[in-house]
Amino acid sequence: MAVPIYAAAMYLSYRSAAQQLELGAERDADELASRLAAELDAVIRPIEGGIRTVAAQLEEIDPPREQYEARIRGILAAWPDVYGSTIAVETGSAHAGSGPFAPYLFRRSGGVAFSDLALDSYSYQTLPWYRRAADRREPVWSSPYFDAGGGEIWMVTYSVPFYRRPADAPRTLAGVVTADLDLNWVRAAAQNAALGPIGMGWLLSPPGQESFVAPIGATAERIAAFDASITEQTFRDTGERMLASGATFELVRGSTAEPVYLAVRGLETLEWRLMLAIPRAELLADARALLERQLLLGAVGLVLLIAAISFVAAGISRPIHALAESVDGAREGAFDFRLPETRRRDEVGVLTEALRRMRDSLQRHIELRAEDLAARARLEHELAIAASIQQSMLPHGAADAHPAGARVAAALLPAKQVGGDLYDYFERDSGLLFAIGDVSDKGIPAALFMASVSGLFKVLGSAGELPERLLARVNERLAASNDACMFATMGCGFLDVATGLVRYASAGHDQPLLLELGGSIEPLEAENGPALAVEAPAVYPLTERLLAPGDTLVLFTDGITEAAAADGSLFGLDRLSALLRDGAGPGSPDVLVRRIVAAVTTHTADFHATDDLTVLAVAFAPRGVTPSRSANGEQWLIEPELSAEGCREARHWLRQILAARRVADGRIADVELIAEELLTNIVRAAGEAGGASSMSLTLALTPAEIVLTVRDDGLEFDPLARAAPNLDVEIAERDVGGLGIHLVRELADECRYARSDDCNVLTICLNRSVARREYAT
Amino acid sequence: MTLKITVDQSSTPTLKLVGRLDTDTAPQLDGELTKVLAHKGIKRLVFDLGGLDYLSSAGIRCFVRARKGIEPNGGTVAIVNPQPGVRKVLDIVKAIPAKGIFASVAELDEYLDAIQQQVRDEGKELDK
Numbered sequence: 001m002a003v004p005i006y007a008a009a010m011y012l013s014y015r016s017a018a019q020q021l022e023l024g025a026e027r028d029a030d031e032l033a034s035r036l037a038a039e040l041d042a043v044i045r046p047i048e049g050g051i052r053t054v055a056a057q058l059e060e061i062d063p064p065r066e067q068y069e070a071r072i073r074g075i076l077a078a079w080p081d082v083y084g085s086t087i088a089v090e091t092g093s094a095h096a097g098s099g100p101f102a103p104y105l106f107r108r109s110g111g112v113a114f115s116d117l118a119l120d121s122y123s124y125q126t127l128p129w130y131r132r133a134a135d136r137r138e139p140v141w142s143s144p145y146f147d148a149g150g151g152e153i154w155m156v157t158y159s160v161p162f163y164r165r166p167a168d169a170p171r172t173l174a175g176v177v178t179a180d181l182d183l184n185w186v187r188a189a190a191q192n193a194a195l196g197p198i199g200m201g202w203l204l205s206p207p208g209q210e211s212f213v214a215p216i217g218a219t220a221e222r223i224a225a226f227d228a229s230i231t232e233q234t235f236r237d238t239g240e241r242m243l244a245s246g247a248t249f250e251l252v253r254g255s256t257a258e259p260v261y262l263a264v265r266g267l268e269t270l271e272w273r274l275m276l277a278i279p280r281a282e283l284l285a286d287a288r289a290l291l292e293r294q295l296l297l298g299a300v301g302l303v304l305l306i307a308a309i310s311f312v313a314a315g316i317s318r319p320i321h322a323l324a325e326s327v328d329g330a331r332e333g334a335f336d337f338r339l340p341e342t343r344r345r346d347e348v349g350v351l352t353e354a355l356r357r358m359r360d361s362l363q364r365h366i367e368l369r370a371e372d373l374a375a376r377a378r379l380e381h382e383l384a385i386a387a388s389i390q391q392s393m394l395p396h397g398a399a400d401a402h403p404a405g406a407r408v409a410a411a412l413l414p415a416k417q418v419g420g421d422l423y424d425y426f427e428r429d430s431g432l433l434f435a436i437g438d439v440s441d442k443g444i445p446a447a448l449f450m451a452s453v454s455g456l457f458k459v460l461g462s463a464g465e466l467p468e469r470l471l472a473r474v475n476e477r478l479a480a481s482n483d484a485c486m487f488a489t490m491g492c493g494f495l496d497v498a499t500g501l502v503r504y505a506s507a508g509h510d511q512p513l514l515l516e517l518g519g520s521i522e523p524l525e526a527e528n529g530p531a532l533a534v535e536a537p538a539v540y541p542l543t544e545r546l547l548a549p550g551d552t553l554v555l556f557t558d559g560i561t562e563a564a565a566a567d568g569s570l571f572g573l574d575r576l577s578a579l580l581r582d583g584a585g586p587g588s589p590d591v592l593v594r595r596i597v598a599a600v601t602t603h604t605a606d607f608h609a610t611d612d613l614t615v616l617a618v619a620f621a622p623r624g625v626t627p628s629r630s631a632n633g634e635q636w637l638i639e640p641e642l643s644a645e646g647c648r649e650a651r652h653w654l655r656q657i658l659a660a661r662r663v664a665d666g667r668i669a670d671v672e673l674i675a676e677e678l679l680t681n682i683v684r685a686a687g688e689a690g691g692a693s694s695m696s697l698t699l700a701l702t703p704a705e706i707v708l709t710v711r712d713d714g715l716e717f718d719p720l721a722r723a724a725p726n727l728d729v730e731i732a733e734r735d736v737g738g739l740g741i742h743l744v745r746e747l748a749d750e751c752r753y754a755r756s757d758d759c760n761v762l763t764i765c766l767n768r769s770v771a772r773r774e775y776a777t
Numbered sequence: 778m779t780l781k782i783t784v785d786q787s788s789t790p791t792l793k794l795v796g797r798l799d800t801d802t803a804p805q806l807d808g809e810l811t812k813v814l815a816h817k818g819i820k821r822l823v824f825d826l827g828g829l830d831y832l833s834s835a836g837i838r839c840f841v842r843a844r845k846g847i848e849p850n851g852g853t854v855a856i857v858n859p860q861p862g863v864r865k866v867l868d869i870v871k872a873i874p875a876k877g878i879f880a881s882v883a884e885l886d887e888y889l890d891a892i893q894q895q896v897r898d899e900g901k902e903l904d905k
Contacts, residue, residue, distance in 0.1 A: 673833050747869070
């Protein structure tokens with residue numbers, strides 16, 4: 001990365017330096033031209049001044065002619081560059097003193113020679129050097145000319161007119177003072193100018209005059225070194241154009257070779273031009289050399305830089321590599337990796353120190369986490385124990401542990417390890433006391449409160465309290481010391497297994513569902529008292545309901561009905577009812593409970609259970625009565641022992657069952673009477689020959705009918721075949737026998753006898769609600 | 778389910794039955810009847826069934842037995858105040874003639890007073 005940046009910087013620097021150098025070279029060339037022009041002007045300007053001074057003196061003093069020569073000698077003495085000088089007087093004017101007079105002094109052979117231009121029949125007043133000054137009435141320079149008759153040299157002449165102002169007369173021309181300038185001097189001066197190996201130039205007279213060219217270093221070879229398309233004339237034309245436009249410097253391009261700089265100056269004194277032509281390559285040669293040297297140095301620097309960077313980088317990367325290897329061990333969880341010792345104070349040292357701090361803090365973190373995990377494991381363990389203790393508070397109802405006359409099943413699924421739901425049941429006073437409860441809140445507080453409720457229920461329940469009183473007493477105890485403001489709902493019932501009567505009281509709990517043998521479902525309409533531990537004293541209304549054998553009371557907590565599926569739908573009472581209706585056969589609460597738990601957990605699927613689920617099912621199952629479902633109703637098989645006691649028991653169950661099904665009292669009495677008459681006959685005949693050894697009774701209920709079927713295994717005997725007694729004969733003559741069968745026939749809507757499986761089977765049908773006839777008084 | 782029997786031995790001997798009269802309790806009533814019928818010359822026996830909930834043929838036999846014990850001597854057995862269910866059974870079996878069954882004690886008293894008038898000459902007529 002550093003290398004290209006460095007190279008780019010170098011290139012930009014080179015470009016900038018080259019531009020600067022080029023600008024410098026251009027300036028140098030321009031300045032050279034200016035300097036040369038100024039040097040020439042510096043020689044010429046004093047001469048101009050001197051001649052004008054002489055002219056002014058002549059005007060002012062008007063010395064006699066004899067003194068002219070002395071003045072001319074003074075000029076030659078003062079300016080060695082002046083070759084010759086004259087003071088030529090005007091003869092054409094009115095005030096002219098005498099005839100032509102033009103003494104000319106000039107250098108020859110190291111001395112000064114004299115020549116009178118007038119004497120030499122030299123009609124000087126017509127010559128250009130005189131005429132132009134006289135006519136223009138100002139100092140003028142002549143064009144270059146070759147002095148063929150005089151010094152045999154190229155020269156230019158500076159002519160200054162002077163005037164007289166005689167009294168009462170206008171100012172008139174008196175003569176012209178001249179100085180001849182040897183142009184060999186110009187050539188020498190030009191040749192002294194240095195223009196490098198191939199630079200060259202010219203000092204030129206302006207175009208249109210006698211052409212004089214003083215080459216400055218220009219030779220035929222040098223011109224040839226330029227582009228062939230660029231000639232001397234090209235330069236001169238370009239130079240003239242430049243002067244016309246006021247430019248002093250220009251790059252002249254030929255068709256092929258290097259372009260050429262052309263610097264042009266006009267002299268301030270003489271109307272001459274100085275032109276310098278320098279090839280661009282030559283002008284920039286030094287600059288190029290300098291730049292190339294810089295480039296070389298830069299390249300060397302770059303190489304050195306790369307080497308230095310590599311060296312420094314290696315110094316950093318090696319320890320970093322070592323660090324990386326050390327830290328790599330941490331990937332397998334070994335956070336106690338060793339770090340290399342270092343005293344470095346650079347970034348590597350800082351990094352190592354940072355890693356050391358990280359490692360140490362990681363180790364501390366791991367230790368803390370291990371402690372945390374241990375603490376959590378302890379807590380989990382304690383919770384597990386708590387859960388097991390809590391589970392042990394619940395009755396573990398194995399089938400054989402069920403009390404006589406009832407079957408119970410229950411399930412409790414805590415949402416957390418320990419829960420706030422509870423259920424309990426135990427046998428007491430020929431009955432079953434049972435309860436279900438739901439403590440507010442969840443987790444450990446709820447579990448502790450649940451334990452307290454559960455304990456009170458056991459103690460007070462065992463003491464013989466019935467549900468309504470039991471709840472009131474449990475409530476009193478809980479409310480008295482309820483600083484935590486917990487509360488619990490509870491449903492509590494007592495099933496009298498001798499009668500099927502349930503006494504139920506509720507402390508704010510959901511109404512249980514009563515599932516009848518035939519599958520119909522209705523809530524146990526129990527009036528609620530306040531939840532436990534809320535207020536004391538509280539009254540818990542008693543609800544009584546008679547169960548028929550095979551009926552099941554299902555108690556549950558709201559964890560069942562409010563179990564939510566992932567889509568938010570609750571399990572609900574309707575689902576629960578439907579499940580019970582289609583559910584297990586009669587008297588199997590354990591199957592019922594399993595089905596409910598399975599349905600609820602299926603409903604919630606993977607969705608986290610938010611509340612404890614508890615369900616308790618109590619089925620009434622007295623000994624000697626076998627409930628079953630029939631095609632269109634319910635039926636109970638009663639198998640009493642063959643005795644008066646057995647008859648009593650059978651009649652008792654008939655009465656209870658019919659009462660539980662809310663059959664009218666009159667009908668119940670009819671059915672009981674029929675049963676009594678028939679069973680009594682069987683029992684009475686049992687002691688005789690051909691008597692039965694067992695009997696049974698089946699009560700079947702359909703929506704319309706009550707059907708009683710009595711069986712005995714005695715000898716074939718159809719009681720219906722016996723003629724009806726003659727009730728109108730005198731009482732004293734009547735046989736009391738046959739009254740029972742008569743009663744049966746009269747009360748029943750239909751009687752049938754059949755001999756089946758070696759048994760006498762008597763079937764009696766009664767209309768369920770209406771007696772066949774009423775016997776008015 | 779039991780039977781409670783109260784025996785009133787005042788001017789008109791009355792057995793007040795409360796509860797159920799069936800196979801199980803009939804022997805109990807039989808025992809009382811035995812004692813009551815032991816008094817020779819008893820002319821009237823009244824069963825007050827106001828408290829009787831249930832009556833089966835075993836009970837009816839007790840009534841028949843009472844009639845057999847009293848009526849041959851010109852006596853009378855009456856039933857008072859039967860509940861509808863019991864009345865229904867009595868009606869079916871016709872163990873007691875309809876004119877011997879009274880809805881209330883007042884009705885019975887009125888009837889007995891009428892009997893007093895005829896008892897001398899029409900003693901046998903009561904059965905018809």
